[in-house]
Amino acid sequence: MRGSFRRYTRWFIAWASLVALGGWLLPPLVNVERYRRRLKSELEQELGRPVDFGAVSVRLLPRPGFSIQNAAIGEAPGFGDEPFARIERIECDVRWRSLWQSRLSFDRLRLEHASFNLVRRPEGGWNLASLIGREAPARGGTAAGSPPADAGGPLRLESEGARLDFKIGADKKPFAVINVAARLDLDFTRGNVNFRLAGEPIRTDMSLPTPGRVELEGEWTPGEKLSGPLAATLRTEGALLYDWIPLLTGRNPDLYGVLDLQADLRGSIYSFQFEGRGTLRQLHRSELPPPADAMPATLYARGQFDARERGRVVVESADASFRDSILHSSGNVEQVFSAPQMDLVVAVEHSRLEDFFQLARRFASGAGAAGLSGRLDGLVTVRGPWREPRLGGFFKAQQPRFIAGGTTFPMSDLDLRVNETGIRLAPVRVMVAPRVELVAEAVFRPPAPPTMRSKQISAPSPPSAGEPHAFGLRGLQYDLALSAKAVPVSDLVRFSRSLGIRAAREVDAQGIATASFGLTGKVWPITPPAWHGQAELRGTRLFLPGLTEPLHLPHARLEISENRIVVDPVTAVIGTSVFTGRLEHQGGRSVPWTFNAHTSQLSLEQSALWFDVLGHRPPLPLLARIPGIRSLLEQRTAASSLFAGLNASGRFSVATLTYPSVTLTNVVASAAVSGRTVQLGVESFRAGGGRGAGDIRVDLTAS
Structure with missing residues (x-):
């Protein structure tokens, strides 16, 4: 018993080895040119299109079939002269039973690196209709473009690395789908198509990456004019809103967000009901850093689409909920594809x-x-x-x-x-x-319009009836x-x-x-x-930090007009000195303030006591600074920051300037303060019956 089993095993291994050896050695010996015309005819029968191709090779294992290089599938009549598809390589699997029949029948066609043109005539109708909309032959005859009954069975079309382009008549649209992986099971007897497609949409007239991979799968019975029932599911995960919006609208609103979406479609390709759910997270303006909180929003939409009514969308219900808030909308959108x-x-x-x-x-x-x-x-x-x-x-x-x-x-x-x-x-x-x-x-x-802009500052009013x-x-x-x-x-x-x-x-x-x-x-x-x-x-x-006593402003008036600030008039009192003048600033922060100040008398000995940095007087006691009570460290830090931030230049005049033993009159000077450095240019003064001028520079960067 055991000897018989071993003998059968050896015979089986020997036959399997011979078959494998034959499948490897015989294909190169077969003259495939004698089959070219027959193969071309059978492919045209299966696809319903003219087919042209280059080199052909035969294979026996793992299934008998042909490998075709550089194939072109012609276009259906009325859809232009450009080929429907250009394919780098086609792997054709032949049905075993058709090897003993009068014609070849294909079980699977695998298309590698194909490029397809999907064309719609301006008056309606797609070029796909003649490929997937064919019906089974009637009894007693053969329908045009359909496989004969003796070759029956479904045909599987597979594709990897494909590209889909879209045309309306002769006008090629800027939309395409790349890196397409597709599987279509066409049952010509039942007129049914099971499909699974996945690809990355792009827009050829904008230099933007694809927003992400989109998948579409379902079942379709195309019927006459492709208007048969459709049941499909559309999904995408991790899609980028920054790329999706320009892809659909042609405009970039600089929005960033990550979208997960799934939608169910029921009806036909011309009129269907939809219901979708999704999540949008990390929504923000693209030029800003991403927020720490993703703030996910839950999306839901239900409605109908009808392409026969100029592209009409009925939004039965659409909700967007985030945190504890919700937005709800409903209504219609007409002429979706045009305006x-x-x-x-x-x-x-x-x-x-x-x-x-x-x-x-x-x-x-x-x-x-x-x-x-x-x-x-x-x-x-x-x-x-x-x-x-x-x-x-x-x-x-x-x-x-x-x-x-x-x-x-x-x-x-x-x-x-x-x-x-x-x-x-x-x-x-x-x-x-x-x-x-x-x-x-x-x-x-x-x-x-700029000419109509009012400069008067008042409560805003609504636009007039003449505005848009x-x-x-x-x-x-x-x-x-x-x-x-x-x-x-x-x-x-x-x-x-x-x-x-x-x-x-x-x-x-x-x-x-x-x-x-x-x-x-x-x-x-x-x-x-x-x-x-x-x-x-x-x-x-x-x-003010850095001053040993408060600055009194009996009266000051400030005006702001865009990037221009004017303080005029301003009256300031510190110690026994009264200053009057004007301040102005226009431009960015790096532009210095300008000033013009005047005082009737100024004592340098007294003014030296006003500043903490000079150290001639203890600063104002904390309790005297009510309502602002802060620590000494905060005061010193604030004073340093405030003084370091001063950036001003201008002129001031003093009627009488005194020091313990010196009196100057009619003093006119210019000053510039920037980066803890004070530059004084005394243009003129009178003293003891004479005139004088001078320059003073004080550097406090080390203090």
């Missing part, structure tokens, strides 16, 4: 204002640590072209709070109105301190007005410290201020605002 027209409603219900404020901070540089909190509700309609929509609706925030520097400031309710000409924020009051309020109101509007009634986000501007009447300066200083303003941390003040300022800037991309306005100080005392 999208929107008719949508966007609603916010029982959401948190702080969530939206944190979201907005991801698109603004230097937003600081300030924030808003409260409950937010709203409803906005979006109509018209998607590039310049018309908006209408409202947003309301109840029990809002302004949070800055760990301090919470109560506010009145926020009321934001949206109409076709802009967005207006009704006056809102911020309680800076008990019985002290700051009033703010704002308008978001399309940019006005539609605006896009990129052209939108904001105008914010801030006003305060008879407010204690000490409360304003504390409020400024909460906002993180560095200069406010280094000074203390007492007095009364009245101010009105306007801020103007772009909504997208968000830019630092241009300031306009004025402020008036009365009875103010400034406690």
Whole structure:
């Protein structure tokens, strides 16, 4: 028994070795040229297209078939002269049973490094219809372009490293899909296609990388004109929003985000229902560093698409939820493929204002640590072209709070109105301190012509009826007005410290201020605002680090116009000296301030006592600096920082300048202070009946 088993085993191994040896040795001996015409005919029958190719080789193992080099599959009539596909190599697997029949039948065609042209005629119809839309032959005859019944069985098409290009008639579109891996199982008898496609979309007219890999799989019964039932699933993971938006719209809004998405499609390729879910994380402006919090948002959409109605999308429900807030929208989008027209409603219900404020901070540089909190509700309609929509609706925030520097400031309710000409924020009051309020109101509007711009500083007003009634986000501007009447300066200083303003941390003040300022800037991309306005100080005392006694400002008036600041007039009293003059600054931070000051008398001996750095008098006791009580170390650090930051030049005049034994009159000098260095140029003075001039340079960098 055991001997018989061993004998059969040896015979089996011997036959298997002979078959393997024959499969390796025989193919090179076969004259394949005699099969070229037959192979070409069979491929054209399977594909329903003209086929041309180069060298052909035969293989027997692991399955009998042919290897074809440099093949070109012709285009169907009416779709142009460019080939439907160019293929570097085709591996054709022949069905075993067809070897004993009158014709060859292929079980699988594997296409390597293929390039396909998907063409749609302007009047409708795709070139794919003649390939995957063929039906099985009827009894008693053979349908044109269909395989005969005796060759039946499905055909599998596989492709690796392929490329898909798209054309409308003769117009080649700038969209393509590269690195395509595809598998199509075509059952001509049932008229059914099972497919699985994966590739990376690109746009050829923009130098952008692919946004990520997209997969599409499902089942399709194309039927006549490819209008048969379709059930498919579309998914992508780790897709980059920075590349997806320019790919679809041709514009780059500089947004970064990572998208995971899966959508189910049911219907036909011309009309289907969709339902999708996804997650968007790390959303922020691309030129800003990524936030520490990914702030993931959950996305959901359900609706219908109909290509036969000029590309119509019905959004039954679309939600975006993040943290404890949610955005809901519904409506229609018409003419999706040409000039999208929107008719949508966007609603916010029982959401948190702080969530939206944190979201907005991801698109603004230097937003600081300030924030808003409260409950937010709203409803906005979006109509018209998607590039310049018309908006209408409202947003309301109840029990809002302004949070800055760990301090919470109560506010009145926020009321934001949206109409076709802009967005207006009704006056809102911020309680800076008990019985002290700051009033703010704002308008978001399309940019006005430069010649029409008003320089008057007042509460912003909505655009006139003659201005455009539609605006896009990129052209939108904001105008914010801030006003305060008879407010204690000490409360304003504390409020400024909460906002993180560095200069406010280094000074203390007492007095009364009245101010009105306007801020103007772009909504997208968000830019630092241009300031306009004025402020008036009365009875103010400034406690500046580095000075041994307070600086009194009986009266000072400040005006700001974009990058120009003017303090005129200003009256300052320190010790027994009274200074009057003017300060001005225009340009960037590196540009020095200019000044012009005058005093009737000045004692150098007394003025030397004003500065800590000279060491002639102990600094002002801490308790005398109320409301600003800080440690000696903080004072010294602040004084050093403030003095090192001085950058000014100008002229001053003194009617009488005294020193213990010297008196100078009609002193006129120029001064420049920069980097802890003081340069004085005394242009003229009188002393003892004579005239004089001189230069003085004081270097305090080592002190």
